[in-house]
Amino acid sequence: MKKSDSVSIRPYVIGFVLAVVLTLSAYSAVVYHIWAGVMLTGVIMGLAVVQLIVQLVFFLHLGRGQDARWNMAAFFFMLIVLTILVAGSLWIMYSLNYNMMPSSKMNTYMQSQSNEGF
Amino acid sequence: MSAMETAKQAVAEEQESGTKYLGFWIYLMTDCVLFATLFATYIILRGNTYGGPSAHDVFNMPSVLAETLLLLTSSFTCGIAVMMAKIGRQRLTLALLGVTFALGAAFLTLELNEFTHLVVDGHSWQTSAFLTSFFTLVGTHGLHISVGLLWLGVILWQIKNRGFTAGVVRRLTLFSMFWHFLDIIWIFIFTIVYLMGVA
Numbered sequence: 001m002k003k004s005d006s007v008s009i010r011p012y013v014i015g016f017v018l019a020v021v022l023t024l025s026a027y028s029a030v031v032y033h034i035w036a037g038v039m040l041t042g043v044i045m046g047l048a049v050v051q052l053i054v055q056l057v058f059f060l061h062l063g064r065g066q067d068a069r070w071n072m073a074a075f076f077f078m079l080i081v082l083t084i085l086v087a088g089s090l091w092i093m094y095s096l097n098y099n100m101m102p103s104s105k106m107n108t109y110m111q112s113q114s115n116e117g118f
Numbered sequence: 119m120s121a122m123e124t125a126k127q128a129v130a131e132e133q134e135s136g137t138k139y140l141g142f143w144i145y146l147m148t149d150c151v152l153f154a155t156l157f158a159t160y161i162i163l164r165g166n167t168y169g170g171p172s173a174h175d176v177f178n179m180p181s182v183l184a185e186t187l188l189l190l191t192s193s194f195t196c197g198i199a200v201m202m203a204k205i206g207r208q209r210l211t212l213a214l215l216g217v218t219f220a221l222g223a224a225f226l227t228l229e230l231n232e233f234t235h236l237v238v239d240g241h242s243w244q245t246s247a248f249l250t251s252f253f254t255l256v257g258t259h260g261l262h263i264s265v266g267l268l269w270l271g272v273i274l275w276q277i278k279n280r281g282f283t284a285g286v287v288r289r290l291t292l293f294s295m296f297w298h299f300l301d302i303i304w305i306f307i308f309t310i311v312y313l314m315g316v317a
Contacts, residue, residue: 008201009198009201012197012198015194016191019190020187020190023190026313027179027183030316041314041317044309044313045310048310052302052305055193055298055302059193067139075147078148081151085151085154086161089162093162
């Protein structure tokens with residue numbers, strides 16, 4: 001690019017390289033079984049959130065431009081709705097599963113809970 | 119040279135019509151809420167395989183990684199195309215948008231290929247709650263991509279026939295927001311559906 005051009009493609013290049021690295025890291029963590037269980041889930045969700053922020057900043061330029069405040073307000077409002085919706089649904093459905101447990105299973109479950117102790 | 123001036127005028131007019139970007143941004147945020155409901159449904163139902171295959175059995179990970187990288191690259195070329203449009207580089211913009219379209223079409227082809235394989239193997243959306251929620255979530259994203267490709271096709275046609283008018287540059291910028299947004303949704307499909315499915 002010529003210097004005289006008033007635009008810079010640098011943010012896009014940085015964002016693209018970071019996004020590729022993050023995608024490949026998450027993919028190899030799963031395919032090569034670097035971690036397991038909750039640790040693995042935590043790591044790949046963490047990488048996804050980092051990539052979300054990278055793309056919001058470098059591709060969508062969130063927080064810059066004349067409508068930045070309104071954009072941010074709409075974005076955080078969406079995050080609140082999203083959190084209530086997803087966390088609330090999971091909470092309700094899992095406790096429903098627990099409360100609708102057949103009584104035979106309930107006895108085993110309570111037995112195992114009492115064996116664990118407090 | 120006149121293309122350059124038109125583009126500069128377009129940029130000036132574009133700054134006046136900032137509210138149009140805010141309006142589109144709010145649409146994108148509501149679309150996020152739509153996807154959030156589909157993600158919540160998927161996470162709740164993904165264990166309910168009803169004797170059918172589980173996430174472990176059906177996903178072809180190398181193909182999914184290829185889809186992810188194709189969509190990411192097309193999001194990148196789309197962003198660069200908008201930058202080039204703002205400095206009036208018409209041919210470069212057209213070339214970059216052509217690449218964006220080709221990568222998006224390749225992504226859609228891989229996705230439809232995956233869907234076809236699942237259905238042919240007898241794992242359609244009627245098999246289990248897991249597959250119903252899978253097809254709904256990933257299919258809704260695929261539908262957005264298809265609409266995006268149609269939109270991009272119209273923009274390409276408009277640039278060729280009208281050049282960089284204020285309206286065309288504005289629509290191109292809005293399209294790039296839509297395309298980046300779809301890539302962000304895909305990151306979470308890639309992570310929650312595919313990576314966690316086989317993890």
